[in-house]
Amino acid sequence: GAVVSQHPSWVICKSGTSVKIECRSLDFQATTMFWYRQFPKQSLMLMATSNEGSKATYEQGVEKDKFLINHASLTLSTLTVTSAHPEDSSFYICSARDVGQGAAGELFFGEGSRLTVL
Amino acid sequence: AQSVAQPEDQVNVAEGNPLTVKCTYSVSGNPYLFWYVQYPNRGLQFLLKYITGDNLVKGSYGFEAEFNKSQTSFHLKKPSALVSDSALYFCALEGPGAGSYQLTFGKGTKLSVIP
Numbered sequence: 001g002a003v004v005s006q007h008p009s010w011v012i013c014k015s016g017t018s019v020k021i022e023c024r025s026l027d028f029q030a031t032t033m034f035w036y037r038q039f040p041k042q043s044l045m046l047m048a049t050s051n052e053g054s055k056a057t058y059e060q061g062v063e064k065d066k067f068l069i070n071h072a073s074l075t076l077s078t079l080t081v082t083s084a085h086p087e088d089s090s091f092y093i094c095s096a097r098d099v100g101q102g103a104a105g106e107l108f109f110g111e112g113s114r115l116t117v118l
Numbered sequence: 119a120q121s122v123a124q125p126e127d128q129v130n131v132a133e134g135n136p137l138t139v140k141c142t143y144s145v146s147g148n149p150y151l152f153w154y155v156q157y158p159n160r161g162l163q164f165l166l167k168y169i170t171g172d173n174l175v176k177g178s179y180g181f182e183a184e185f186n187k188s189q190t191s192f193h194l195k196k197p198s199a200l201v202s203d204s205a206l207y208f209c210a211l212e213g214p215g216a217g218s219y220q221l222t223f224g225k226g227t228k229l230s231v232i233p
Contacts, residue, residue, distance in 0.1 A: 006161070013212050034220065043208065046161075071138040107163035107221060109154075 002028045002047075006110030012016050013084055014118055021079045021113045023094030029074035030096035035067075036109070038091040047092075050077040074099065082115045120145040124195070124224035131199045132232050138229045139194040141183075141209030150212040151192040152221065153183055155205045162208065168192060186222045199231045 003026040013019050022035055031052045036044040048069050049057040056069035058114045066088075067081040077096075081088050120143045131137045149174025150169050154162040173185045183194045192209060206228050210221040213219055 004161075024158070043223045045227070046220060105168065106164050107152075109163070111126065111161040112159065114159060 002026070002098060002106075002108045004094065004108045004110040005092055007115060009079075009111060009118075010114045012116045012118065014086050016083055018082045019078055019084055021038070021081075021092055021094075021115075023079070023096070023110050025075045025098075026094045027076055028096075028098040028108075029055060030077075031074060031099050032054045033071060033077040033094055033096045035069060035077070035079050036093045036095070038093060038112075044093060047079075052077075081115065084115070086117045089115055089117045119167050120149075120222055122209050122224040124207075124209055124227045126215045126227050128224075128228045128230065130232060133201055134198050135231065136171055137196050137199040137203070137231070139207050139209075139229060141192045141194065141224055142190050142212050143192060143209075144190060145211060150186065151183075152178050152210040152212070153177065153181070153192075154210060155209045156208065158225075159215075165194070165207075186197055199230050201231045201233050204231045 005024045005026050007022045025057040033050040035047045037047050038044050046059050048063045050069045050071040052062050052071045054075050058064045091112050094110045095107045097107050123142045125140055151163040152167045155165055156162050164176050167177045168185045176182045181196050183192055187191050193208050206226050208226050209224040212221050
C-alpha cells in the first residue's frame with residue numbers, strides 16, 4: 001500500500017525552541033493532509049487540515065500561530081511547533097489521502113512523531 | 119454533528135477465542151465507516167472500511183466488521199484472536215458531505231489477547 005513517511009520519529013527539545021515535523025507521501029500525491037495530536041491513552045484529535053498551495057484549516061481551539069503548517073508540494077506537509085513548551089509534548093501523527101481517491105478512500109498514516117519538551 | 123462511540127476502553131480475550139470490539143455512530147445520511155489499529159508509538163494502520171453494499175466487510179489480518187444500520191453499529195470481529203492482535207483499535211466515521219474528507223475517531227479500545 002501507499003506509504004506516508006513522518007520525520008523525526010522522536011524529538012526532544014528545550015522549552016522555547018521550535019521543532020519542525022515533516023510528513024511525506026512517498027508514492028502518491030496528496031492535495032490534503034491531516035495533522036493529529038494524540039495524548040496518552042486518548043484518541044486522535046484533529047488539529048488542522050493541510051491544503052497544498054493554500055492556508056491550512058485549523059480546528060477550533062488550535063493556535064495557528066503556535067502550530068504552523070505548510071503544504072508546499074503535493075508530497076510534503078510540515079508542522080512547526082513554535083516556542084515549544086512542556087504542555088506541547090505529545091504524539092503528533094499526519095495522514096494523507098491519494099489525490100485520485102474520493103470520499104471514503106483510505107487514509108494513510110505516518111508513523112507518528114513523539115515530541116518531548118523539557 | 120456526527121460522532122463515534124466506542125463504549126469499551128479495554129477488551130480482554132483469551133487467545134483462540136472470538137473477539138468483538140464495539141462501535142456505534144451517529145450521522146445524518148449514509149456513513150462511511152473505518153477501523154484502524156495502532157501499535158505502541160506507531161501510526162494507524164487501516165483494517166477495513168464500509169461504504170455501501172454487503173453489510174459484512176472483510177479486512178486485513180482476518181478481521182471483519184458488520185454494519186448494522188438499524189442499530190447504527192459497526193462492530194469489529196475476529197473468529198480467533200491472536201496475541202499479536204493486542205493493540206489499540208479505533209473506529210472512525212466520515213460523514214456525507216464531509217468536505218475535505220476528515221475522519222471523526224472514537225476514543226479507542228485497547229484489546230489485550232491473553233495467551
